[in-house]
Amino acid sequence: MIRICPSILNADRDNLPNEIARISGQSDLLHLDVMDNAFVPNFTFTFEQSEKIIKECPIPVDSHLMIADPDERAYLYAKAGSASVTFHYEASSNPLQTILRIREAGSRVGLALKPATQFHEIASMMEHLDMLLIMTVEPGFGGQSFMLDMMDKVKQARKDIDTRFFGKIWLQVDGGVSLETIAQAAESGADTFVAGSAVFKSDNPGSMVDALRALALKSSAR
Secondary structure (H helix, E strand, O other): OOEEEEEHHHOOHHHHHHHHHOOOOOOOOEEEEEEEOOOOOOEOOOHHHHHHHHHHOOOOEEEEEEOOOHHHHHHHHHHOOOOEEEEEHHHOOOHHHHHHHHHHOOOEEEEEEOOOOOHHHOHHHHHHOOEEEEEOOOOOOOOOOOOHHHHHHHHHHHHHHHHHHOOOOEEEEEOOOOOOOHHHHHHHOOOEEEEOHHHHOOOOHHHHHHHHHHHHHHHOOO
């Protein structure tokens, strides 16, 4: 299965309900980028703002926490109703405990890796995850260029997921995903795609989601 998850990072935040409505019929999940201006040099949404988006969104929300204190706060996004909560391995001092708290609060659990973090560093944790997110840009800002050299890491993860977990763990990429790059990510083994600028800066965001899905399905390695 291919999943397309538009990110509202580059959407019109003064008109979010309408922006979300433009893609909700075509999208699998809404990707909510939560940045705290500590773990990354940017700020997006407070918890209260995030909670409102999660509760009012007509499709499931995939909360991506780029925050410095996920061990204390990640589970709150699960309690708020996120379908999936992803936190960064680099920000956590006890990732296994944080994984457990998120799951106990009712959400799927994802672990995110910055570009410099190698797959082997978290390979032993894979059995506890529902999704692995491999960043294809440095987290913190939308509109960055896709890092093609991350595809080796995606291929490593895909091999591990298929060999040890029968393909059941989702493999997500986030950053610079567009009509020009999604095929390479799909060929490398990704099955879940975050796209922000490509979707919300297009003339028809819903049609762009359909176009991205079609390319990913055509190029899928699975």
